[in-house]
Amino acid sequence: MQTVTKPKKKNELLFFALRNTKLRIGLAIILFFVVLAIVGPHLAKYKPNEFAGAQNHPPSAEYWFGTTSFGDDVFSQFASGLGAAFEVGLLGGGIGTLIGLLVGFVAGYRGGLIDEFLNMLTNIVLVIPALMVLLIIAVYLKARGVFIESIFIGCFAWPWTARAVRAQTFSLRTRDFVDMARISAMRPLKIIATEIAPNMMSYLLLVFILQFGGAILTAATLDFIGLGPTNVISLGLMMNNAVIYGALILGVWWWFVPPGIAITAIVGALYVTNVGLDEAFNPKLREM
Amino acid sequence: MRQYFGRKLLIYFITFFLAVSIDWLIPRFMPGNPVQGMIARANLSAESAKMIYSYYMQAFGLNIPIWQQYLNFWIAIFHGDFGTSIWLFPEPVIKIIKDAVPYDILLLLPAILVSWFAGNHFGAFAARSKWLDNTILPIGYILTATPYMWLGILLAWALGIVVHIFPFSGAYAYSMMPSFTWGFIWSLAVHWVLPFLSLFLVMFGGWAIGMRNLIIYELESDYSHYLLALGTPRKLVRKYAFNNAVLPQVTGLALQLGVIVAGALVTEIVFSYPGIGYLILQAIQNEDYFLLQGCFLFIIIGVLLANFAIDVVYVLVDPRTRIGMQGEG
Numbered sequence: 001m002q003t004v005t006k007p008k009k010k011n012e013l014l015f016f017a018l019r020n021t022k023l024r025i026g027l028a029i030i031l032f033f034v035v036l037a038i039v040g041p042h043l044a045k046y047k048p049n050e051f052a053g054a055q056n057h058p059p060s061a062e063y064w065f066g067t068t069s070f071g072d073d074v075f076s077q078f079a080s081g082l083g084a085a086f087e088v089g090l091l092g093g094g095i096g097t098l099i100g101l102l103v104g105f106v107a108g109y110r111g112g113l114i115d116e117f118l119n120m121l122t123n124i125v126l127v128i129p130a131l132m133v134l135l136i137i138a139v140y141l142k143a144r145g146v147f148i149e150s151i152f153i154g155c156f157a158w159p160w161t162a163r164a165v166r167a168q169t170f171s172l173r174t175r176d177f178v179d180m181a182r183i184s185a186m187r188p189l190k191i192i193a194t195e196i197a198p199n200m201m202s203y204l205l206l207v208f209i210l211q212f213g214g215a216i217l218t219a220a221t222l223d224f225i226g227l228g229p230t231n232v233i234s235l236g237l238m239m240n241n242a243v244i245y246g247a248l249i250l251g252v253w254w255w256f257v258p259p260g261i262a263i264t265a266i267v268g269a270l271y272v273t274n275v276g277l278d279e280a281f282n283p284k285l286r287e288m
Numbered sequence: 289m290r291q292y293f294g295r296k297l298l299i300y301f302i303t304f305f306l307a308v309s310i311d312w313l314i315p316r317f318m319p320g321n322p323v324q325g326m327i328a329r330a331n332l333s334a335e336s337a338k339m340i341y342s343y344y345m346q347a348f349g350l351n352i353p354i355w356q357q358y359l360n361f362w363i364a365i366f367h368g369d370f371g372t373s374i375w376l377f378p379e380p381v382i383k384i385i386k387d388a389v390p391y392d393i394l395l396l397l398p399a400i401l402v403s404w405f406a407g408n409h410f411g412a413f414a415a416r417s418k419w420l421d422n423t424i425l426p427i428g429y430i431l432t433a434t435p436y437m438w439l440g441i442l443l444a445w446a447l448g449i450v451v452h453i454f455p456f457s458g459a460y461a462y463s464m465m466p467s468f469t470w471g472f473i474w475s476l477a478v479h480w481v482l483p484f485l486s487l488f489l490v491m492f493g494g495w496a497i498g499m500r501n502l503i504i505y506e507l508e509s510d511y512s513h514y515l516l517a518l519g520t521p522r523k524l525v526r527k528y529a530f531n532n533a534v535l536p537q538v539t540g541l542a543l544q545l546g547v548i549v550a551g552a553l554v555t556e557i558v559f560s561y562p563g564i565g566y567l568i569l570q571a572i573q574n575e576d577y578f579l580l581q582g583c584f585l586f587i588i589i590g591v592l593l594a595n596f597a598i599d600v601v602y603v604l605v606d607p608r609t610r611i612g613m614q615g616e617g
Contacts, residue, residue, distance in 0.1 A: 120302070123303075128306075224554050226569075248445050
């Protein structure tokens with residue numbers, strides 16, 4: 001039955017996905033910012049840290065988003081910051097998801113002592129506030145890039161994913177079709193990859209979306225404290241500079257409003273997409 | 289039940305042990321020697337630099353074997369000795385942190401509790417009501433996606449600078465000294481509003497949305513349909529749904545603690561609120577590694593205590609843990 005209805009089922013899923021307003025709105029916002037991150041740096045008239053002229057200039061035709069107290073073009077910083085944010089989301093979120101999957105699958109499938117150990121590890125990393133560890137590491141790293149930052153963020157973001165994947169694997173591994181695979185001497189890794197993982201695909205997509213948004217927020221927090229990448233401008237760093245150099249008191253709102261809007265819009269859109277996808281995948285949640 | 293708490297406590301002890309080890313390990317094995325950096329910045333002649341270097345190595349106990357340094361670190365911690373701050377020089381780190389902790393409690397405890405209760409009740413109320421779902425829910429998504437510091441910056445700018453309603457810097461007026469007078473308490477309260485509000489709003493959005501989604505799951509489950517089919521009033525069904533949906537939210541609070549701590553940290557930085565977050569910023573800017581280590585340990589201890597408190601609450605609100613633990617082991 002599965003094989004016969006498969007193509008039709010896919011269409012049905014696509015139908016519900018495209019009909020879902022939340023999903024459409026979320027995807028549209030994300031797409032908009034992705035395009036802006038790609039095209040923006042080419043449209044910008046100045047380099048992010050180039051002296052553009054007037055200082056504290058409000059938004060105008062020449063300076064789209066105005067200029068900072070140093071005379072830097074805000075739009076140019078904004079556009080390159082967007083790119084950095086997506087990079088962190090993709091890499092940090094990806095690594096977080098990957099580690100979480102690995103730990104969750106192995107713990108849930110193998111059970112016993114390995115599960116006991118991995119579960120304990122998960123609980124420990126879960127309790128330690130990730131940002132504090134990231135902060136301590138970053139303080140001692142004098143030169144930091146987006147790549148390193150993303151890796152560290154991913155390394156401390158996986159525990160809740162591992163927990164959720166473990167629970168799901170636990171319930172799947174006792175199903176008949178998994179037993180069948182085991183009886184036919186399939187290797188454990190192959191069982192996980194071909195029997196268990198496909199049944200969780202929709203769930204894994206949701207997990208990745210949440211990890212993506214989480215990584216962006218963590219990076220913004222870290223950058224705001226002044227411990228972000230030292231070689232590129234990021235959205236968190238823009239806010240940090242704005243606060244340090246008195247944009248609030250000077251009333252230079254165009255300096256700190258755009259980066260915040262971008263982060264909020266991207267992460268919010270990711271959450272909304274997540275719920276939309278959940279509704280598309282889960283018939284119980286569809287609103288008729 | 290004893291086994292349940294025993295397990296939890298074991299994990300917390302291991303976590304504490306690991307956290308202290310990380311705290312000790314990272315400064316020692318990261319590239320760059322802080323003592324060397326300090327001397328390089330002082331611009332001394334080669335001769336005196338050498339002398340001062342050996343003095344500092346001895347003062348910080350960096351010239352003895354590694355395992356002994358590690359042991360000394362633990363002994364010092366149990367004596368409440370976190371070293372001496374460089375930022376506020378002869379002050380011991382422990383005293384600086386002790387002075388900051390009350391502000392953290394003042395800010396965080398109400399923000400967490402009020403947002404949790406308000407968010408859960410509001411989320412439950414909004415679920416499956418078309419009008420609220422479509423108007424207020426999007427706001428919830430926006431709030432929960434907002435970076436804490438950005439909301440703080442916006443509030444400080446809008447309510448502190450554009451419209452002069454609330455002060456936006458410090459925990460009380462800079463002209464005042466802490467005392468038990470009405471004037472001081474009023475100043476404390478007024479300065480507390482904006483940081484509290486920015487923490488509260490972001491968390492509120494998260495709890496409201498979480499609750500709304502959980503309630504919908506519960507209302508679609510078999511027991512709800514069955515109750516409705518029996519003719520149970522909708523209000524009662526929703527109450528049962530709420531009781532079941534609130535349990536994951538209690539666990540969620542434990543899971544969120546790390547994010548909340550991070551949020552409080554940057555909020556304090558935005559408002560120059562003299563809690564631990566503000567100390568951490570000063571420690572970073574003044575390269576005060578002892579203060580940074582001390583703050584890290586204090587936050588870990590705080591988070592562990594909060595986790596334990598949540599575990600106790602969970603046992604109290606979920607009768608299944610009390611019964612289930614005996615059978616399950």
